[in-house]
Amino acid sequence: MLKARFTRHRYQLHTHPTYVVALITQGCERVRIGNETVVAPTGTVLLVNPEIWHDGEAGAEQGWGYRTFYPSASLMGAIAAELGQDRAPLFSQAIVDDADLVQAVAAAHQSSTSGDVTSAETSMLIALRKLILRHGDWGGRRREAVESFGSKNRLRVYEQLIEDRLTSDLDLQRLAEAAGVTRFQVIRDFKKVLGLTPAAFIRDRRLRRADLLIRQGSNLADAAFAAGFSDQSHLSRTFRAAHGMTPGMFRRAGTLPSSSAAD
Incomplete structure (x- = not known):
């Protein structure tokens, strides 16, 4: 909360x-x-x-x-x-x-x-x-963009590579090679299925990994490294931009029981 x-x-x-x-x-x-x-x-x-x-x-x-x-x-x-x-x-x-x-x-x-x-x-x-x-709605309606079959399947390839290589340099060429397409196709696939860039997706997955590690008790420097951030400051800036609080505030709150934040 x-x-x-x-x-x-x-x-x-x-x-x-x-x-x-x-x-x-x-x-x-x-x-x-x-x-x-x-x-x-x-x-x-x-x-x-x-x-x-x-x-x-x-x-x-x-x-x-x-x-x-x-x-x-x-x-x-x-x-x-x-x-x-x-x-x-x-x-x-x-x-x-x-x-x-x-x-x-x-x-x-x-x-x-x-x-x-x-x-x-x-x-x-x-x-x-x-x-x-x-x-509640059980009719299956969602907010995702209309997805083509090929883009959706390639996105699964990109997602798996990103999850497996979060701490590595992840560029468009590496994603393109994994799916057997061009770098421009990678950009189009992310835009078509998710409506955002590959870089934004990678940043989100690194934040999710850091979030999990902090919940599990890792110190902030270790969590930053294990999630693929360049250092703790990089994690802190990115974490605050996405969550409205720093990783330290998040950890002190006890990993999301009732907490408060203000700008």
């Missing part, structure tokens, strides 16, 4: 393995989600499905404040199973204007700081159940 207020900070494009459920409590946030840009004002809930590229910046002069949950796909799937569904939902609407849901999400986030574990768990499950019941 995260509680934050920003006026000048701008998130770079990034992904989460989890859902994002963000209650906007002040101002408004402008967010690119996949190929769509939306504006979330105060009193609405912003929703991002797992693995979907998104950024975030102030949508008004006063910036924005929010309280955010990052529920895992397994948790959402378990709640959905109790409701008779065979898989976790997707959310077709990025912005939800639902007063009852807003109240439930606010209560759950507030309860998380109370010290009463049972009450916090109960409030959270009530909020997520209400979210899934009212706004």
Whole structure:
């Protein structure tokens, strides 16, 4: 969970393995989600499905404040199973204007700081159940760009190479050779399937690796090296641009129980 207020900070494009459920409590946030840009004002809930590229910046002069949950796909799937569904939902609407849901999400986030574990768990499950019941979509609609068969298959090759060689120099030529295409085709494939550059994808995967290592207890210098960053400062700059806080702040928060950040 995260509680934050920003006026000048701008998130770079990034992904989460989890859902994002963000209650906007002040101002408004402008967010690119996949190929769509939306504006979330105060009193609405912003929703991002797992693995979907998104950024975030102030949508008004006063910036924005929010309280955010990052529920895992397994948790959402378990709640959905109790409701008779065979898989976790997707959310077709990025912005939800639902007063009852807003109240439930606010209560759950507030309860998380109370010290009463049972009450916090109960409030959270009530909020997520209400979210899934009212706004879950099992029709399979997604926000990704239309994908051609060849580009999608080559993207799997690029992804595997990047995961295997995160600490190496990863340039367009190496990606092109792995898929048997030109460097220009690599750029087109990433743009067609994900709507971003190969460099942005590599940066995101390095951040994901560093995030995992920090959660597991690695010191920041070791996490930076093992994730392919040139040094700890490089990791810190990139981490803050994507997450709104430094790796040190993230670690001190206890790897995402209730934490706060401001610009």
